[in-house]
Each structure stands twice: as C-alpha cells, then as structure tokens.
Amino acid sequence: MLSVQSDNQQPQFVALRRLACAGTTAAIAAAATNPVEVIRVRFQLESAATRPPSVYDFALRLARDEGLVRGLMQPGVSAWMASMGVAFRPTARTDHRIPGASGVSTPATAFAAGLSTGALTNSLACPFFNVKALQQSAPSSSSSLAASLALVSRSAGWAGHYRGVSALFVRGGALSAGQLGGYDAAKRAVRANGLAEGAGTHVLCSLLAAGCAAVLSLPPDIVLNRYQGAPAVGAHYSSVGDCASQLVRREGVLSLWRGLGPQYAKLAPIFLMTLPLYEQLRRLAGLGYLR
Incomplete structure (x- = not known):
C-alpha cells in the first residue's frame, strides 16, 4: 500500500521531485489545451463584424478553413508548453512555504502568494508568451519556437521579447492569485462540509478556482493578446x-470581459489537469497533498 510522506522527509530529493511533478503537469496540460487557447486568442483578435457570432461556429470555421492540426493543434504549442512550464513550477510550490513565513496559511496568504509569484514568473516567461501570441494570431503559423524567437530578435531586438510585459505582469498575478486563492478557499470549504481529501475534492476545487481566475485575469489577458498580436494583424498601439484605452473607448468597459465563457473554457481544463494531476503526482512521489 502506498504511503503518503510529508515534504520534510528525504529533503535531498524533495526539490527534484517537485520539479518533475510540476514539469510533467505543465507539459501535459499545455499540449491538451492548446486548441482551446488558439480559438480563444483568434476569437479575441478578430473583429466582431467578420467573425461568427458563437465561439463554437468560430472554432468550426477555423478547423474547416485551416485544418485541425495546422489550424488548432500546432500554432504556438511549443511556446505554450515553455511558458506554462516556467510560470507553473514556482507558483505550484509557493503556498507550501507560506505557513513557515507567516505562521498560518489562509486563502488570503494563498492569494498573496499567487499574486507575487504569478506576476514574477509570467514576466520572466514573456518571450515565450510573446511568441505564442504571434503564432496563434496568424493563420496556420508553422514556425518553430526557436525560429520565432530569432525572428523577434532580428525585427525588434531584445526589447521585442518583452513586448507587453506590463500587461503580462498584471495578468500573471491576477491569474495565479485566483488560482491559489480560489483553490485554497474551495478546499477549506469542502473540507468544512465533510468531504474527504481526494481526487473528487481536487476536481471540484479546480472548477471553482478556474471561475475566480477567469474573472480576475480576463481584462489584462484581452489587452495582452491585442497588444502582442498587433503586428500579426496590422494594428498599432x-x-x-x-x-x-482604445479598446475601452471603442467597445466599452464590458469589452474587457468579452469572452468570459472561452476564458473559463480555457482555464477550467487547464486547472482540471494541472491541480488534480499535480496533487496526485505529489502523492505518488511521497510529497503529500498541498496544504
């Protein structure tokens, strides 16, 4: 029978096991959710006058016109894996450290942990997010991650890799704050109602956390995608x-939450894969569930 060990046991292997769990989680989740990410980015960028009224019809048009692989599965997948890997690993373990720093772990400390580490790690991953936005903004982009990074360097220099980093800083902080804060609050709520810790609890908490993260992260996410994808669609900011300001002036404040459904549809599968999978990988690695 498999025993669940605490993070304090075998400390010489803990960091390596955490890294392996987080890296595996990020790679699997990125590959599986890339089609939804492509649909979301293209839907946000295309004018309402030319795109189909529903996300479903828009996705069908992309698959029909550009193909399932070239249109939905391939664009930006390597950059998405790289960016998620950089952003997820430190954030995934931050809440574990909070009790040692403050003496108590609460949803508020989890929110603060996500806000700080999410902002930092997403900013560090900006070159990968930038390439992902460029590749997913253009129809059937097939450039490799290395080729796209080199193209950005040639066309815009080192600064081009950090185009939109301020929006990414805000988006990353909001997303991770909603993820960790919402997940921690949800786990406490379900435990208080008598549900035992396990896969079912993790799935339910992941769905609730995705809702929190979607609402918080959508405004900076829309601005980020428009700004980073502008060169691919001929726009200038x-x-x-x-x-x-142009977005709010032309389309209203509520345009910052346009596509909340696709945003949740993007985050819910990611959270359903990353959080329960990470919890189970930790258990199998002898690290125990997140507390």
Missing part, C-alpha cells in the same frame, strides 16, 4: 495603456 504605442503602449499597453494605449491599447487598453
């Missing part, structure tokens, strides 16, 4: 702030 002088800054992230200019992009946001």
Whole structure:
C-alpha cells in the first residue's frame, strides 16, 4: 500500500521531485489545451463584424478553413508548453512555504502568494508568451519556437521579447492569485462540509478556482493578446495603456470581459489537469497533498 510522506522527509530529493511533478503537469496540460487557447486568442483578435457570432461556429470555421492540426493543434504549442512550464513550477510550490513565513496559511496568504509569484514568473516567461501570441494570431503559423524567437530578435531586438510585459505582469498575478486563492478557499470549504481529501475534492476545487481566475485575469489577458498580436494583424498601439484605452473607448468597459465563457473554457481544463494531476503526482512521489 502506498504511503503518503510529508515534504520534510528525504529533503535531498524533495526539490527534484517537485520539479518533475510540476514539469510533467505543465507539459501535459499545455499540449491538451492548446486548441482551446488558439480559438480563444483568434476569437479575441478578430473583429466582431467578420467573425461568427458563437465561439463554437468560430472554432468550426477555423478547423474547416485551416485544418485541425495546422489550424488548432500546432500554432504556438511549443511556446505554450515553455511558458506554462516556467510560470507553473514556482507558483505550484509557493503556498507550501507560506505557513513557515507567516505562521498560518489562509486563502488570503494563498492569494498573496499567487499574486507575487504569478506576476514574477509570467514576466520572466514573456518571450515565450510573446511568441505564442504571434503564432496563434496568424493563420496556420508553422514556425518553430526557436525560429520565432530569432525572428523577434532580428525585427525588434531584445526589447521585442518583452513586448507587453506590463500587461503580462498584471495578468500573471491576477491569474495565479485566483488560482491559489480560489483553490485554497474551495478546499477549506469542502473540507468544512465533510468531504474527504481526494481526487473528487481536487476536481471540484479546480472548477471553482478556474471561475475566480477567469474573472480576475480576463481584462489584462484581452489587452495582452491585442497588444502582442498587433503586428500579426496590422494594428498599432504605442503602449499597453494605449491599447487598453482604445479598446475601452471603442467597445466599452464590458469589452474587457468579452469572452468570459472561452476564458473559463480555457482555464477550467487547464486547472482540471494541472491541480488534480499535480496533487496526485505529489502523492505518488511521497510529497503529500498541498496544504
């Protein structure tokens, strides 16, 4: 029978096991959810006057016109894996450290942990997110991650890799804060109602956390995708702030939450894969569930 060990046992292997669990989780989740990410990015970028009224019809058009593989599965998948890997690994273990720093772990400390580490790690992953946005904005992009990074360097220099980093900083913090804070609050709530820790609990908490993260992260996410994808669609913005102000001025404040359904549809599968999978991989590795 498999025993669940605490993080304090065999400390020389704990960091390596955490890294392996988080890296495996990020790679699997990124590959599985890339088609939804492509649909979301293209739906946000295309004008309402030319795109189909529903996300479902829009996705069918992409698959029909560009193919399932070239249109939905391939664009930006390697950049998505790389960006998720960089952003997920530190965030996944931050809440474990909070009790040692503050003496108590609460949803508020989990929220703060996600806000700080999410903002930092997403900013560090900006070159990969930038390439992902460019590849997924253009129809049937087939450039490799290395080729796309080199193209950005040639066309815009080192600064081009950090195009939109301020929006990514905000989006990353909001997303991770909603993820960790919502997940922690949900786990406490279901435990308080007598549900035992396990896969079912993790699935339910992941769905609730995805809702929190979707609402918090959608405004900076829309601005980020528009700003980073502007070169691919011939648009021009002088800054992230200019992009946001033009969007609100032309389409209204509620446009910042346009596509909340696709945003949740994107995050829910990611959270359903990353959080329960990470919890189970930790258990199998002898690290125990997140607390």
